[in-house]
Amino acid sequence: MTVTNVVTGAVDWAMDRTIGPGYSRLGFEARKRFWAADPPSDALKGRVALVTGANSGLGKAAAVGLARLGAVVHLVVRDVTKGERAKAEILDAVPGAELHVGRCDLSDLTAVREFGDSFAGQLDVLVHNAGVLPPERAETEDGHEVALATAVLGPHLLTGLLSPALKASLDGRVVFVSSGGMYSQSLRIDDPEYREGEFAGAKAYSRVKRMQVVLAELWAEELRVDGVVVHSMHPGWADTPGVSTSLPRFHRVTKPLLRTPEQGADTIVWLAASAEAGRENGKFWHDRRVRPTHFLPWQHESEEDRLALWTFCETATR
Ligand SMILES: NC(=O)c1ccc[n+]([C@@H]2O[C@H](COP(=O)([O-])OP(=O)(O)OC[C@H]3O[C@@H](n4cnc5c(N)ncnc54)[C@H](OP(=O)(O)O)[C@@H]3O)[C@@H](O)[C@H]2O)c1
Numbered sequence: 631m632t633v634t635n636v637v638t639g640a641v642d643w644a645m646d647r648t649i650g651p652g653y654s655r656l657g658f659e660a661r662k663r664f665w666a667a668d669p670p671s672d673a674l675k676g677r678v679a680l681v682t683g684a685n686s687g688l689g690k691a692a693a694v695g696l697a698r699l700g701a702v703v704h705l706v707v708r709d710v711t712k713g714e715r716a717k718a719e720i721l722d723a724v725p726g727a728e729l730h731v732g733r734c735d736l737s738d739l740t741a742v743r744e745f746g747d748s749f750a751g752q753l754d755v756l757v758h759n760a761g762v763l764p765p766e767r768a769e770t771e772d773g774h775e776v777a778l779a780t781a782v783l784g785p786h787l788l789t790g791l792l793s794p795a796l797k798a799s800l801d802g803r804v805v806f807v808s809s810g811g812m813y814s815q816s817l818r819i820d821d822p823e824y825r826e827g828e829f830a831g832a833k834a835y836s837r838v839k840r841m842q843v844v845l846a847e848l849w850a851e852e853l854r855v856d857g858v859v860v861h862s863m864h865p866g867w868a869d870t871p872g873v874s875t876s877l878p879r880f881h882r883v884t885k886p887l888l889r890t891p892e893q894g895a896d897t898i899v900w901l902a903a904s905a906e907a908g909r910e911n912g913k914f915w916h917d918r919r920v921r922p923t924h925f926l927p928w929q930h931e932s933e934e935d936r937l938a939l940w941t942f943c944e945t946a947t948r
Pocket of ligand 1: 685758809865871
């Protein structure tokens with residue numbers, strides 16, 4: 631290990647633990663000087679990607695990045711008008727890109743099943759990006775808490791339905807877009823639907839983001855034998871419609887330091903396209919580097935709880 635590696639590693643570690651600097655655009659700018667190389671410009675030529683929540687923020691920026699690397703991109707949205715608008719904007723950024731708009735409300739398990747069953751053909755990259763921070767507790771038609779249904783149950787069902795196509799790929803990859811907020815929560819498999827205690831949107835959001843990280847690890851084990859790689863990541867803090875709407879005060883205060891959506895989406899695209907990410911499996915990433923999933927020892931989930939999460943997702947999406 632060189633002196634430069636030791637110094638950059640120490641700076642990177644310090645930015646991670648102090649949160650603000652690392653999650654902001656300062657962290658992005660500092661780390662990009664020494665992070666893993668960009669994938670080749672045609673890395674995704676001949677490959678097909680699907681991004682949920684692709685009409686806005688990080689999902690749209692990820693779709694641009696994937697299309698730039700040559701992928702055919704399916705923009706999966708719950709509002710087709712917004713999806714078509716995003717498609718036009720992505721085409722402006724990447725002329726000639728092959729883009730398809732598909733409708734699916736990720737929180738509606740019937741809609742997810744219909745979408746998954748009707749999706750035909752090649753799939754190499756699946757990005758679970760759709761997410762919400764609900765202001766108050768609400769349930770879907772299926773009776774599930776909305777943040778959970780959108781970020782965990784819908785993606786779990788969709789991954790299963792699309793896994794035959796991912797297994798058929800020579801380099802299948804799945805990326806769960808989690809959040810650094812997940813560090814604040816343990817896996818709450820005792821109350822996955824947040825029925826107990828006073829509901830707080832930010833807490834509900836962080837809980838499901840923790841679940842996504844564990845779920846990605848479980849799917850990585852499930853699909854490993856078929857050569858499909860599954861990772862989770864967190865984007866830091868990026869200036870998106872989701873942040874300005876759900877966290878207006880945070881957005882006002884931090885705006886000058888927030889990452890652009892492209893900066894927030896950088897690691898999503900890199901995980902989909904780089905050879906380095908394909909050699910790992912079931913890891914949690916930020917700024918092109920594997921990150922710890924826990925900072926506090928008592929937050930580690932037991933093997934029993936991890937399996938209980940899988941059973942819960944299987945039962946709820948049956
Ligand atoms: N921005 C950040 O700093 C940050 C930090 C950590 C993690 N994240 C994560 O990054 C992801 C993208 O967030 P963002 O900041 O880009 O927010 P955003 O601009 O609000 O984008 C969220 C996307 O998810 C879609 N969506 C929400 N519920 C859906 C559902 N039930 N079915 C289908 N699509 C649905 C939204 O569609 P509509 O436009 O129709 O609502 C939108 O396209 C989320 O998972 C978020 O938790 C973001």
